[in-house]
Amino acid sequence: MILVDGEPATVIDARDRGLAYGDGVFRTLKCLAGAPLWWRDQFDTLRRDCAALALPVPDGDALRDEVGRVAAGADCVVKILVTRGSGARGYAPPAGTPSTRVVMASALPPMAQSGAPADVMARLCSLRLAAQPRLAGVKHLNRLENVLARAEWNDPACYEGLLCDASGQLVGGTQSNLFWLEGNTLCTPPLDDCGIAGVTRTRLLRRAGRLGLASRFERRLPAAILAADEVLIGNSLIGIRRLARIDDAALSDAGWRTRLDELVHEESD
């Protein structure tokens, strides 16, 4: 089911600025029995991303209600898009045009279902992410880099592709954030030039101290994380998964995965 501005629909205006320019943001939520996980963090992040583009923020209660309507009691993925609405041709944002809000449900992918493997394989992508501080961290609708990177492999055994910036330092995965452990330090790349600052990353960094972990933002070449105690990826659909391999390199397992996955799933803040 799809709701466009709260009404059942399968289409949007062909003049929507989301289509014309990617002028909008989105969220991907996991729902279990129709209830969205981590709603407060998801909505806070949507609000942050709307602010980055000076987009009006949808009403939180109405949006939460729409998520429930499209989820319809099922285990599913709900995607929320907020665009700057329909407008005349031209980059200048029209004054006073209401935004467009699309809320749609789809099936949980295999990796988001219970019983999916705890460990996954990744590869290093050749595409380098461009540095754009004005858009870094934001889950906006300009995602051609992700599309091009994801098109680099077909092997279904490879779950994720890791992306570097122009200097060759790791940023994250095509659809996940990246973490690694060195002793009692949880490291993750800073996202002030590129990448998406996902909700799973926010929750993990906010809570890592509960497990006695320090957090650190680190720029690293891919070769430099192969010796980490454990390398992990995370997003809202899969929680935290361990990388067993990056291309031909096998990675260590220090046993943190399950504890960190439970940590991001805790209800309390």
Next chain:
Amino acid sequence: MILVDGEPATVIDARDRGLAYGDGVFRTLKCLAGAPLWWRDQFDTLRRDCAALALPVPDGDALRDEVGRVAAGADCVVKILVTRGSGARGYAPPAGTPSTRVVMASALPPMAQSGAPADVMARLCSLRLAAQPRLAGVKHLNRLENVLARAEWNDPACYEGLLCDASGQLVGGTQSNLFWLEGNTLCTPPLDDCGIAGVTRTRLLRRAGRLGLASRFERRLPAAILAADEVLIGNSLIGIRRLARIDDAALSDAGWRTRLDELVHEESD
């Protein structure tokens, strides 16, 4: 009037990858009495841009026919969008999905109408364009940088904003390519890291020799073009216009504007 895949419509599928990811390309054509200007160059450029994203290219004759249908004999702007079509959630491009083709007409903006001023004002934008060689030159649907840059000013007397790359060197305008003259040399920024290589630029560079001009790709700081003999912008809607000012700096007029505008409009190749 709007045609979606050749049929009159006002909407597109809410799951279109053009909306989800900006996974597509576009063209903006000027039509006079319903006939598109520079059709061969426009279609060649569409084909080049589709190839850059591995998108199927629409049939040229059918597309030309659709442009004529939406233009309906009028002086107008026709925009063509080609996206990777509708697909399941996820960045992986679906195999074998047909692309989506949107062709829509709108009114000619004032600057594209006859009698519009030959000289315009520009300003320097603070937004810096990110370097992404894989997408540079392509008129794709990821245009948030243009939207953010265009939002930097409201003054209707300012027609264009000039954009620099991360190193502070000029790339072009938010909606036009940039040129300047020094003696008998026509200079324009190289577009191998960012910017859009428009049809007007292609035609101007291909034909400049006819006026005895040499062409040169130059990286320049904004201050370094203020002393040029003449500074110009160009796109398919406005042809070639002279910049009379960039912010507070008045620019020279060496009298090239009219000749270069006539040159890009010549029918012959």
